[in-house]
Amino acid sequence: MLDKTTVSLTAISVAIVTTGIATWALLKWQETSKKLRKYVEKYSRMEVVQQYLVHHFAKLEDLPHLKSLIPRTAENYHEELVKFVINTCDEHKIKKGRILDVGCGPGGISFHLSSAFQEVVGTDVSMPMIMAGQQMKQFAEFGSPFSSEGGKYIKLYRLRVPDSADREKVEFWNEDVCALLYTCGKFECVLVSNALTDLNDPKAFLENIGQYVKVGGLLIIADVYHWPSGPEECLGGEGLVSSFSLLKEILSAFWDFQKETNLSYYLAKCARLAEVGNAHVTVWKRKEELLEEDP
Structure with missing residues:
Protein backbone atom coordinates (compact mmCIF):
# COMPACT_ATOMS: atom_id res chain seq x y z
CA MET A 1 0.00 0.00 0.00
CA TYR A 43 -13.04 46.73 -38.88
CA SER A 44 -15.81 48.09 -36.68
CA ARG A 45 -14.79 51.75 -36.89
CA MET A 46 -17.39 53.61 -38.92
CA GLU A 47 -14.82 55.27 -41.19
CA VAL A 48 -13.43 51.84 -42.11
CA VAL A 49 -16.92 50.41 -42.74
CA GLN A 50 -17.68 53.37 -45.03
CA GLN A 51 -14.36 52.85 -46.80
CA TYR A 52 -15.20 49.23 -47.50
CA LEU A 53 -18.71 50.08 -48.63
CA VAL A 54 -17.14 52.34 -51.28
CA HIS A 55 -14.62 49.60 -52.09
CA HIS A 56 -17.33 46.97 -52.60
CA PHE A 57 -20.07 48.97 -54.29
CA ALA A 58 -18.90 52.31 -55.69
CA LYS A 59 -17.66 52.72 -59.25
CA LEU A 60 -14.25 54.08 -60.21
CA GLU A 61 -16.09 56.86 -62.07
CA ASP A 62 -17.08 58.14 -58.62
CA LEU A 63 -13.38 58.64 -57.79
CA PRO A 64 -12.13 60.91 -60.61
CA HIS A 65 -8.80 61.70 -58.94
CA LEU A 66 -7.96 57.98 -58.87
CA LYS A 67 -9.40 56.92 -62.19
CA SER A 68 -6.29 57.71 -64.21
CA LEU A 69 -4.02 56.06 -61.64
CA ILE A 70 -5.73 52.72 -61.06
CA PRO A 71 -4.74 49.95 -63.52
CA ARG A 72 -7.67 48.73 -65.59
CA THR A 73 -6.96 45.19 -64.37
CA ALA A 74 -7.73 46.35 -60.81
CA GLU A 75 -11.02 48.11 -61.61
CA ASN A 76 -13.42 45.19 -61.22
CA TYR A 77 -11.74 42.86 -58.76
CA HIS A 78 -14.96 41.53 -57.20
CA GLU A 79 -16.59 40.73 -60.53
CA GLU A 80 -13.43 39.13 -61.93
CA LEU A 81 -12.91 36.99 -58.83
CA VAL A 82 -16.51 35.76 -58.93
CA LYS A 83 -16.18 34.92 -62.64
CA PHE A 84 -13.08 32.92 -61.77
CA VAL A 85 -14.95 31.08 -59.00
CA ILE A 86 -17.89 30.25 -61.27
CA ASN A 87 -15.67 29.09 -64.14
CA THR A 88 -13.57 26.98 -61.77
CA CYS A 89 -16.68 25.29 -60.35
CA ASP A 90 -17.83 24.56 -63.90
CA GLU A 91 -14.42 23.10 -64.81
CA HIS A 92 -14.62 20.70 -61.87
CA LYS A 93 -18.33 20.02 -62.37
CA ILE A 94 -19.10 21.37 -58.90
CA LYS A 95 -22.78 21.94 -58.18
CA LYS A 96 -23.31 25.63 -57.44
CA GLY A 97 -25.30 25.07 -54.28
CA ARG A 98 -23.97 26.59 -51.04
CA ILE A 99 -20.89 28.82 -50.94
CA LEU A 100 -19.22 30.40 -47.90
CA ASP A 101 -17.74 33.88 -48.38
CA VAL A 102 -15.16 34.24 -45.59
CA GLY A 103 -14.47 37.77 -44.36
CA CYS A 104 -17.29 39.13 -46.51
CA GLY A 105 -17.22 42.68 -45.13
CA PRO A 106 -20.32 44.55 -46.38
CA GLY A 107 -21.03 41.80 -48.91
CA GLY A 108 -19.91 42.94 -52.36
CA ILE A 109 -18.61 39.52 -53.41
CA SER A 110 -21.53 37.74 -51.70
CA PHE A 111 -24.04 39.58 -53.88
CA HIS A 112 -22.07 38.85 -57.05
CA LEU A 113 -21.96 35.15 -56.09
CA SER A 114 -25.74 35.06 -55.68
CA SER A 115 -26.17 35.31 -59.45
CA ALA A 116 -24.86 31.74 -59.80
CA PHE A 117 -25.13 29.96 -56.42
CA GLN A 118 -28.32 28.80 -54.72
CA GLU A 119 -27.24 29.97 -51.27
CA VAL A 120 -24.50 32.41 -50.30
CA VAL A 121 -23.36 32.75 -46.69
CA GLY A 122 -21.19 35.77 -45.97
CA THR A 123 -19.42 35.67 -42.63
CA ASP A 124 -17.44 38.31 -40.74
CA VAL A 125 -16.57 38.91 -37.09
CA SER A 126 -17.27 42.65 -37.45
CA MET A 127 -20.91 43.29 -36.60
CA PRO A 128 -20.91 46.77 -38.24
CA MET A 129 -19.70 45.16 -41.50
CA ILE A 130 -22.47 42.55 -41.28
CA MET A 131 -25.04 45.26 -40.53
CA ALA A 132 -23.86 47.18 -43.60
CA GLY A 133 -24.34 44.02 -45.68
CA GLN A 134 -27.81 43.56 -44.25
CA GLN A 135 -28.65 47.15 -45.14
CA MET A 136 -27.49 46.59 -48.73
CA LYS A 137 -29.60 43.42 -48.87
CA GLN A 138 -32.68 45.23 -47.62
CA PHE A 139 -32.49 48.41 -49.69
CA ALA A 140 -30.30 47.40 -52.68
CA GLU A 141 -29.29 51.03 -53.15
CA PHE A 142 -28.49 53.99 -50.91
CA GLY A 143 -26.02 56.82 -50.43
CA SER A 144 -23.11 56.19 -48.10
CA PRO A 145 -21.01 58.95 -46.54
CA PHE A 146 -17.25 58.78 -47.03
CA SER A 147 -14.70 61.16 -45.53
CA SER A 148 -12.80 61.66 -48.76
CA GLU A 149 -10.04 63.67 -47.03
CA GLY A 150 -10.04 61.87 -43.69
CA GLY A 151 -11.81 64.65 -41.79
CA LYS A 152 -15.21 66.28 -41.46
CA TYR A 153 -15.64 66.92 -45.18
CA ILE A 154 -18.11 64.22 -46.21
CA LYS A 155 -19.20 63.15 -49.67
CA LEU A 156 -22.09 60.83 -50.41
CA TYR A 157 -21.42 57.93 -52.75
CA ARG A 158 -24.20 56.09 -54.57
CA LEU A 159 -23.95 52.41 -53.70
CA ARG A 160 -25.92 49.74 -55.51
CA VAL A 161 -26.14 45.95 -55.32
CA PRO A 162 -25.25 44.41 -58.72
CA ASP A 163 -28.26 44.11 -61.02
CA SER A 164 -27.51 40.42 -61.51
CA ALA A 165 -27.69 39.69 -57.75
CA ASP A 166 -30.51 37.74 -56.14
CA ARG A 167 -30.52 39.29 -52.68
CA GLU A 168 -32.84 36.65 -51.21
CA LYS A 169 -30.12 34.03 -51.72
CA VAL A 170 -27.67 35.91 -49.49
CA GLU A 171 -27.45 35.67 -45.72
CA PHE A 172 -24.88 37.15 -43.37
CA TRP A 173 -23.41 35.60 -40.24
CA ASN A 174 -21.54 37.49 -37.54
CA GLU A 175 -19.20 34.59 -36.74
CA ASP A 176 -15.52 33.69 -36.35
CA VAL A 177 -14.72 31.13 -39.08
CA CYS A 178 -11.78 29.88 -37.02
CA ALA A 179 -14.35 28.40 -34.63
CA LEU A 180 -17.25 27.35 -36.87
CA LEU A 181 -19.99 25.15 -35.42
CA TYR A 182 -20.90 21.86 -37.09
CA THR A 183 -24.51 23.03 -37.16
CA CYS A 184 -23.67 25.37 -40.07
CA GLY A 185 -23.75 22.43 -42.49
CA LYS A 186 -21.51 21.87 -45.50
CA PHE A 187 -20.69 23.85 -48.61
CA GLU A 188 -19.76 23.08 -52.19
CA CYS A 189 -17.24 25.91 -52.17
CA VAL A 190 -15.46 28.18 -49.69
CA LEU A 191 -14.01 31.51 -50.86
CA VAL A 192 -11.50 33.51 -48.80
CA SER A 193 -10.80 36.87 -50.42
CA ASN A 194 -8.11 39.03 -48.80
CA ALA A 195 -9.18 37.80 -45.37
CA LEU A 196 -6.75 34.97 -44.56
CA THR A 197 -4.08 37.26 -43.13
CA ASP A 198 -6.68 38.97 -40.93
CA LEU A 199 -8.06 35.79 -39.37
CA ASN A 200 -7.61 35.28 -35.65
CA ASP A 201 -6.06 31.81 -36.19
CA PRO A 202 -5.45 31.21 -39.92
CA LYS A 203 -3.70 27.88 -39.36
CA ALA A 204 -6.65 26.48 -37.38
CA PHE A 205 -9.00 27.71 -40.10
CA LEU A 206 -7.00 25.97 -42.84
CA GLU A 207 -6.76 22.75 -40.82
CA ASN A 208 -10.49 22.57 -40.05
CA ILE A 209 -12.36 24.15 -42.95
CA GLY A 210 -12.36 20.86 -44.88
CA GLN A 211 -14.88 19.48 -42.41
CA TYR A 212 -17.42 21.93 -43.82
CA VAL A 213 -16.86 21.16 -47.52
CA LYS A 214 -18.66 18.42 -49.45
CA VAL A 215 -16.99 15.61 -51.38
CA GLY A 216 -14.78 17.03 -54.12
CA GLY A 217 -15.68 20.60 -53.11
CA LEU A 218 -13.40 23.60 -53.58
CA LEU A 219 -11.47 26.02 -51.40
CA ILE A 220 -10.42 29.19 -53.21
CA ILE A 221 -8.03 31.59 -51.46
CA ALA A 222 -7.14 35.04 -52.81
CA ASP A 223 -4.62 37.02 -50.77
CA VAL A 224 -1.62 39.35 -50.97
CA TYR A 225 -0.02 37.59 -47.95
CA HIS A 226 0.62 40.79 -45.99
CA TRP A 227 0.91 39.05 -42.61
CA PRO A 228 1.15 41.08 -39.39
CA SER A 229 4.22 39.07 -38.33
CA GLY A 230 5.17 36.93 -41.31
CA PRO A 231 3.79 33.60 -42.60
CA GLU A 232 6.25 31.60 -40.49
CA GLU A 233 4.77 33.14 -37.35
CA CYS A 234 1.09 33.03 -38.36
CA LEU A 235 1.10 29.63 -40.07
CA GLY A 236 3.70 27.87 -37.95
CA GLY A 237 6.54 27.56 -40.45
CA GLU A 238 10.28 27.57 -39.81
CA GLY A 239 13.13 29.23 -41.66
CA LEU A 240 12.83 30.85 -45.07
CA VAL A 241 9.28 29.94 -46.06
CA SER A 242 6.70 31.49 -48.37
CA SER A 243 2.98 31.66 -47.71
CA PHE A 244 2.22 29.41 -50.68
CA SER A 245 4.62 26.71 -49.49
CA LEU A 246 3.01 26.75 -46.05
CA LEU A 247 -0.47 26.58 -47.58
CA LYS A 248 0.62 23.47 -49.48
CA GLU A 249 2.02 21.92 -46.32
CA ILE A 250 -1.02 22.64 -44.13
CA LEU A 251 -3.66 21.75 -46.72
CA SER A 252 -1.96 18.65 -48.18
CA ALA A 253 -3.63 16.24 -45.74
CA PHE A 254 -7.16 17.08 -46.90
CA TRP A 255 -6.80 19.05 -50.15
CA ASP A 256 -5.24 18.67 -53.60
CA PHE A 257 -3.82 21.82 -55.17
CA GLN A 258 -5.41 22.52 -58.56
CA LYS A 259 -4.27 25.82 -60.07
CA GLU A 260 -3.27 29.42 -59.41
CA THR A 261 -3.61 32.88 -60.94
CA ASN A 262 -3.27 36.54 -59.96
CA LEU A 263 -5.92 39.27 -59.72
CA SER A 264 -5.34 42.97 -59.07
CA TYR A 265 -7.55 45.15 -56.88
CA TYR A 266 -7.67 48.65 -55.43
CA LEU A 267 -8.97 50.01 -52.13
CA ALA A 268 -9.62 53.75 -51.95
CA LYS A 269 -8.23 55.24 -48.75
CA CYS A 270 -9.45 58.73 -49.60
CA ALA A 271 -10.36 60.67 -52.72
CA ARG A 272 -6.72 60.86 -53.89
CA LEU A 273 -5.10 57.81 -52.30
CA ALA A 274 -5.61 54.11 -52.93
CA GLU A 275 -4.01 50.81 -52.02
CA VAL A 276 -3.33 48.64 -55.07
CA GLY A 277 -2.68 44.94 -54.56
CA ASN A 278 -1.99 41.80 -56.56
CA ALA A 279 -3.84 38.89 -54.96
CA HIS A 280 -2.48 35.37 -55.42
CA VAL A 281 -5.49 33.14 -56.14
CA THR A 282 -5.14 29.41 -55.43
CA VAL A 283 -7.64 26.59 -55.91
CA TRP A 284 -7.78 23.47 -53.72
CA LYS A 285 -10.00 20.41 -54.13
CA ARG A 286 -11.19 18.36 -51.15
CA LYS A 287 -9.81 14.82 -51.20
CA GLU A 288 -12.73 12.45 -51.68
CA GLU A 289 -11.27 9.42 -49.96
CA LEU A 290 -11.29 11.25 -46.63
CA LEU A 291 -14.99 12.05 -46.88
CA GLU A 292 -16.52 8.59 -46.99
CA GLU A 293 -19.04 9.58 -44.34
CA ASP A 294 -20.61 12.16 -46.66
CA PRO A 295 -23.78 11.26 -48.61
Whole structure:
Protein backbone atom coordinates (compact mmCIF):
# COMPACT_ATOMS: atom_id res chain seq x y z
CA MET A 1 0.00 0.00 0.00
CA LEU A 2 1.08 3.59 -0.63
CA ASP A 3 1.92 5.55 2.48
CA LYS A 4 0.31 8.89 3.20
CA THR A 5 3.42 10.82 2.05
CA THR A 6 3.38 9.18 -1.39
CA VAL A 7 -0.32 9.83 -1.78
CA SER A 8 0.13 13.46 -0.76
CA LEU A 9 3.01 13.97 -3.20
CA THR A 10 0.99 12.37 -5.99
CA ALA A 11 -1.97 14.64 -5.25
CA ILE A 12 0.29 17.68 -5.19
CA SER A 13 1.85 16.69 -8.54
CA VAL A 14 -1.58 16.25 -10.13
CA ALA A 15 -2.68 19.60 -8.74
CA ILE A 16 0.44 21.32 -10.13
CA VAL A 17 -0.02 19.76 -13.57
CA THR A 18 -3.74 20.59 -13.59
CA THR A 19 -3.05 24.17 -12.49
CA GLY A 20 -0.35 24.48 -15.17
CA ILE A 21 -2.71 23.29 -17.90
CA ALA A 22 -5.45 25.61 -16.67
CA THR A 23 -3.02 28.55 -16.58
CA TRP A 24 -1.78 27.78 -20.11
CA ALA A 25 -5.36 27.52 -21.37
CA LEU A 26 -6.22 30.86 -19.74
CA LEU A 27 -3.19 32.59 -21.25
CA LYS A 28 -3.99 31.10 -24.66
CA TRP A 29 -7.59 32.28 -24.40
CA GLN A 30 -6.46 35.78 -23.40
CA GLU A 31 -4.04 35.89 -26.34
CA THR A 32 -6.75 34.73 -28.75
CA SER A 33 -9.27 37.21 -27.34
CA LYS A 34 -6.75 40.04 -27.70
CA LYS A 35 -6.11 39.21 -31.38
CA LEU A 36 -9.81 38.88 -32.14
CA ARG A 37 -10.64 42.10 -30.30
CA LYS A 38 -7.93 43.94 -32.26
CA TYR A 39 -9.43 42.78 -35.57
CA VAL A 40 -13.00 43.55 -34.53
CA GLU A 41 -12.03 47.03 -33.34
CA LYS A 42 -10.18 47.76 -36.61
CA TYR A 43 -13.04 46.73 -38.88
CA SER A 44 -15.81 48.09 -36.68
CA ARG A 45 -14.79 51.75 -36.89
CA MET A 46 -17.39 53.61 -38.92
CA GLU A 47 -14.82 55.27 -41.19
CA VAL A 48 -13.43 51.84 -42.11
CA VAL A 49 -16.92 50.41 -42.74
CA GLN A 50 -17.68 53.37 -45.03
CA GLN A 51 -14.36 52.85 -46.80
CA TYR A 52 -15.20 49.23 -47.50
CA LEU A 53 -18.71 50.08 -48.63
CA VAL A 54 -17.14 52.34 -51.28
CA HIS A 55 -14.62 49.60 -52.09
CA HIS A 56 -17.33 46.97 -52.60
CA PHE A 57 -20.07 48.97 -54.29
CA ALA A 58 -18.90 52.31 -55.69
CA LYS A 59 -17.66 52.72 -59.25
CA LEU A 60 -14.25 54.08 -60.21
CA GLU A 61 -16.09 56.86 -62.07
CA ASP A 62 -17.08 58.14 -58.62
CA LEU A 63 -13.38 58.64 -57.79
CA PRO A 64 -12.13 60.91 -60.61
CA HIS A 65 -8.80 61.70 -58.94
CA LEU A 66 -7.96 57.98 -58.87
CA LYS A 67 -9.40 56.92 -62.19
CA SER A 68 -6.29 57.71 -64.21
CA LEU A 69 -4.02 56.06 -61.64
CA ILE A 70 -5.73 52.72 -61.06
CA PRO A 71 -4.74 49.95 -63.52
CA ARG A 72 -7.67 48.73 -65.59
CA THR A 73 -6.96 45.19 -64.37
CA ALA A 74 -7.73 46.35 -60.81
CA GLU A 75 -11.02 48.11 -61.61
CA ASN A 76 -13.42 45.19 -61.22
CA TYR A 77 -11.74 42.86 -58.76
CA HIS A 78 -14.96 41.53 -57.20
CA GLU A 79 -16.59 40.73 -60.53
CA GLU A 80 -13.43 39.13 -61.93
CA LEU A 81 -12.91 36.99 -58.83
CA VAL A 82 -16.51 35.76 -58.93
CA LYS A 83 -16.18 34.92 -62.64
CA PHE A 84 -13.08 32.92 -61.77
CA VAL A 85 -14.95 31.08 -59.00
CA ILE A 86 -17.89 30.25 -61.27
CA ASN A 87 -15.67 29.09 -64.14
CA THR A 88 -13.57 26.98 -61.77
CA CYS A 89 -16.68 25.29 -60.35
CA ASP A 90 -17.83 24.56 -63.90
CA GLU A 91 -14.42 23.10 -64.81
CA HIS A 92 -14.62 20.70 -61.87
CA LYS A 93 -18.33 20.02 -62.37
CA ILE A 94 -19.10 21.37 -58.90
CA LYS A 95 -22.78 21.94 -58.18
CA LYS A 96 -23.31 25.63 -57.44
CA GLY A 97 -25.30 25.07 -54.28
CA ARG A 98 -23.97 26.59 -51.04
CA ILE A 99 -20.89 28.82 -50.94
CA LEU A 100 -19.22 30.40 -47.90
CA ASP A 101 -17.74 33.88 -48.38
CA VAL A 102 -15.16 34.24 -45.59
CA GLY A 103 -14.47 37.77 -44.36
CA CYS A 104 -17.29 39.13 -46.51
CA GLY A 105 -17.22 42.68 -45.13
CA PRO A 106 -20.32 44.55 -46.38
CA GLY A 107 -21.03 41.80 -48.91
CA GLY A 108 -19.91 42.94 -52.36
CA ILE A 109 -18.61 39.52 -53.41
CA SER A 110 -21.53 37.74 -51.70
CA PHE A 111 -24.04 39.58 -53.88
CA HIS A 112 -22.07 38.85 -57.05
CA LEU A 113 -21.96 35.15 -56.09
CA SER A 114 -25.74 35.06 -55.68
CA SER A 115 -26.17 35.31 -59.45
CA ALA A 116 -24.86 31.74 -59.80
CA PHE A 117 -25.13 29.96 -56.42
CA GLN A 118 -28.32 28.80 -54.72
CA GLU A 119 -27.24 29.97 -51.27
CA VAL A 120 -24.50 32.41 -50.30
CA VAL A 121 -23.36 32.75 -46.69
CA GLY A 122 -21.19 35.77 -45.97
CA THR A 123 -19.42 35.67 -42.63
CA ASP A 124 -17.44 38.31 -40.74
CA VAL A 125 -16.57 38.91 -37.09
CA SER A 126 -17.27 42.65 -37.45
CA MET A 127 -20.91 43.29 -36.60
CA PRO A 128 -20.91 46.77 -38.24
CA MET A 129 -19.70 45.16 -41.50
CA ILE A 130 -22.47 42.55 -41.28
CA MET A 131 -25.04 45.26 -40.53
CA ALA A 132 -23.86 47.18 -43.60
CA GLY A 133 -24.34 44.02 -45.68
CA GLN A 134 -27.81 43.56 -44.25
CA GLN A 135 -28.65 47.15 -45.14
CA MET A 136 -27.49 46.59 -48.73
CA LYS A 137 -29.60 43.42 -48.87
CA GLN A 138 -32.68 45.23 -47.62
CA PHE A 139 -32.49 48.41 -49.69
CA ALA A 140 -30.30 47.40 -52.68
CA GLU A 141 -29.29 51.03 -53.15
CA PHE A 142 -28.49 53.99 -50.91
CA GLY A 143 -26.02 56.82 -50.43
CA SER A 144 -23.11 56.19 -48.10
CA PRO A 145 -21.01 58.95 -46.54
CA PHE A 146 -17.25 58.78 -47.03
CA SER A 147 -14.70 61.16 -45.53
CA SER A 148 -12.80 61.66 -48.76
CA GLU A 149 -10.04 63.67 -47.03
CA GLY A 150 -10.04 61.87 -43.69
CA GLY A 151 -11.81 64.65 -41.79
CA LYS A 152 -15.21 66.28 -41.46
CA TYR A 153 -15.64 66.92 -45.18
CA ILE A 154 -18.11 64.22 -46.21
CA LYS A 155 -19.20 63.15 -49.67
CA LEU A 156 -22.09 60.83 -50.41
CA TYR A 157 -21.42 57.93 -52.75
CA ARG A 158 -24.20 56.09 -54.57
CA LEU A 159 -23.95 52.41 -53.70
CA ARG A 160 -25.92 49.74 -55.51
CA VAL A 161 -26.14 45.95 -55.32
CA PRO A 162 -25.25 44.41 -58.72
CA ASP A 163 -28.26 44.11 -61.02
CA SER A 164 -27.51 40.42 -61.51
CA ALA A 165 -27.69 39.69 -57.75
CA ASP A 166 -30.51 37.74 -56.14
CA ARG A 167 -30.52 39.29 -52.68
CA GLU A 168 -32.84 36.65 -51.21
CA LYS A 169 -30.12 34.03 -51.72
CA VAL A 170 -27.67 35.91 -49.49
CA GLU A 171 -27.45 35.67 -45.72
CA PHE A 172 -24.88 37.15 -43.37
CA TRP A 173 -23.41 35.60 -40.24
CA ASN A 174 -21.54 37.49 -37.54
CA GLU A 175 -19.20 34.59 -36.74
CA ASP A 176 -15.52 33.69 -36.35
CA VAL A 177 -14.72 31.13 -39.08
CA CYS A 178 -11.78 29.88 -37.02
CA ALA A 179 -14.35 28.40 -34.63
CA LEU A 180 -17.25 27.35 -36.87
CA LEU A 181 -19.99 25.15 -35.42
CA TYR A 182 -20.90 21.86 -37.09
CA THR A 183 -24.51 23.03 -37.16
CA CYS A 184 -23.67 25.37 -40.07
CA GLY A 185 -23.75 22.43 -42.49
CA LYS A 186 -21.51 21.87 -45.50
CA PHE A 187 -20.69 23.85 -48.61
CA GLU A 188 -19.76 23.08 -52.19
CA CYS A 189 -17.24 25.91 -52.17
CA VAL A 190 -15.46 28.18 -49.69
CA LEU A 191 -14.01 31.51 -50.86
CA VAL A 192 -11.50 33.51 -48.80
CA SER A 193 -10.80 36.87 -50.42
CA ASN A 194 -8.11 39.03 -48.80
CA ALA A 195 -9.18 37.80 -45.37
CA LEU A 196 -6.75 34.97 -44.56
CA THR A 197 -4.08 37.26 -43.13
CA ASP A 198 -6.68 38.97 -40.93
CA LEU A 199 -8.06 35.79 -39.37
CA ASN A 200 -7.61 35.28 -35.65
CA ASP A 201 -6.06 31.81 -36.19
CA PRO A 202 -5.45 31.21 -39.92
CA LYS A 203 -3.70 27.88 -39.36
CA ALA A 204 -6.65 26.48 -37.38
CA PHE A 205 -9.00 27.71 -40.10
CA LEU A 206 -7.00 25.97 -42.84
CA GLU A 207 -6.76 22.75 -40.82
CA ASN A 208 -10.49 22.57 -40.05
CA ILE A 209 -12.36 24.15 -42.95
CA GLY A 210 -12.36 20.86 -44.88
CA GLN A 211 -14.88 19.48 -42.41
CA TYR A 212 -17.42 21.93 -43.82
CA VAL A 213 -16.86 21.16 -47.52
CA LYS A 214 -18.66 18.42 -49.45
CA VAL A 215 -16.99 15.61 -51.38
CA GLY A 216 -14.78 17.03 -54.12
CA GLY A 217 -15.68 20.60 -53.11
CA LEU A 218 -13.40 23.60 -53.58
CA LEU A 219 -11.47 26.02 -51.40
CA ILE A 220 -10.42 29.19 -53.21
CA ILE A 221 -8.03 31.59 -51.46
CA ALA A 222 -7.14 35.04 -52.81
CA ASP A 223 -4.62 37.02 -50.77
CA VAL A 224 -1.62 39.35 -50.97
CA TYR A 225 -0.02 37.59 -47.95
CA HIS A 226 0.62 40.79 -45.99
CA TRP A 227 0.91 39.05 -42.61
CA PRO A 228 1.15 41.08 -39.39
CA SER A 229 4.22 39.07 -38.33
CA GLY A 230 5.17 36.93 -41.31
CA PRO A 231 3.79 33.60 -42.60
CA GLU A 232 6.25 31.60 -40.49
CA GLU A 233 4.77 33.14 -37.35
CA CYS A 234 1.09 33.03 -38.36
CA LEU A 235 1.10 29.63 -40.07
CA GLY A 236 3.70 27.87 -37.95
CA GLY A 237 6.54 27.56 -40.45
CA GLU A 238 10.28 27.57 -39.81
CA GLY A 239 13.13 29.23 -41.66
CA LEU A 240 12.83 30.85 -45.07
CA VAL A 241 9.28 29.94 -46.06
CA SER A 242 6.70 31.49 -48.37
CA SER A 243 2.98 31.66 -47.71
CA PHE A 244 2.22 29.41 -50.68
CA SER A 245 4.62 26.71 -49.49
CA LEU A 246 3.01 26.75 -46.05
CA LEU A 247 -0.47 26.58 -47.58
CA LYS A 248 0.62 23.47 -49.48
CA GLU A 249 2.02 21.92 -46.32
CA ILE A 250 -1.02 22.64 -44.13
CA LEU A 251 -3.66 21.75 -46.72
CA SER A 252 -1.96 18.65 -48.18
CA ALA A 253 -3.63 16.24 -45.74
CA PHE A 254 -7.16 17.08 -46.90
CA TRP A 255 -6.80 19.05 -50.15
CA ASP A 256 -5.24 18.67 -53.60
CA PHE A 257 -3.82 21.82 -55.17
CA GLN A 258 -5.41 22.52 -58.56
CA LYS A 259 -4.27 25.82 -60.07
CA GLU A 260 -3.27 29.42 -59.41
CA THR A 261 -3.61 32.88 -60.94
CA ASN A 262 -3.27 36.54 -59.96
CA LEU A 263 -5.92 39.27 -59.72
CA SER A 264 -5.34 42.97 -59.07
CA TYR A 265 -7.55 45.15 -56.88
CA TYR A 266 -7.67 48.65 -55.43
CA LEU A 267 -8.97 50.01 -52.13
CA ALA A 268 -9.62 53.75 -51.95
CA LYS A 269 -8.23 55.24 -48.75
CA CYS A 270 -9.45 58.73 -49.60
CA ALA A 271 -10.36 60.67 -52.72
CA ARG A 272 -6.72 60.86 -53.89
CA LEU A 273 -5.10 57.81 -52.30
CA ALA A 274 -5.61 54.11 -52.93
CA GLU A 275 -4.01 50.81 -52.02
CA VAL A 276 -3.33 48.64 -55.07
CA GLY A 277 -2.68 44.94 -54.56
CA ASN A 278 -1.99 41.80 -56.56
CA ALA A 279 -3.84 38.89 -54.96
CA HIS A 280 -2.48 35.37 -55.42
CA VAL A 281 -5.49 33.14 -56.14
CA THR A 282 -5.14 29.41 -55.43
CA VAL A 283 -7.64 26.59 -55.91
CA TRP A 284 -7.78 23.47 -53.72
CA LYS A 285 -10.00 20.41 -54.13
CA ARG A 286 -11.19 18.36 -51.15
CA LYS A 287 -9.81 14.82 -51.20
CA GLU A 288 -12.73 12.45 -51.68
CA GLU A 289 -11.27 9.42 -49.96
CA LEU A 290 -11.29 11.25 -46.63
CA LEU A 291 -14.99 12.05 -46.88
CA GLU A 292 -16.52 8.59 -46.99
CA GLU A 293 -19.04 9.58 -44.34
CA ASP A 294 -20.61 12.16 -46.66
CA PRO A 295 -23.78 11.26 -48.61
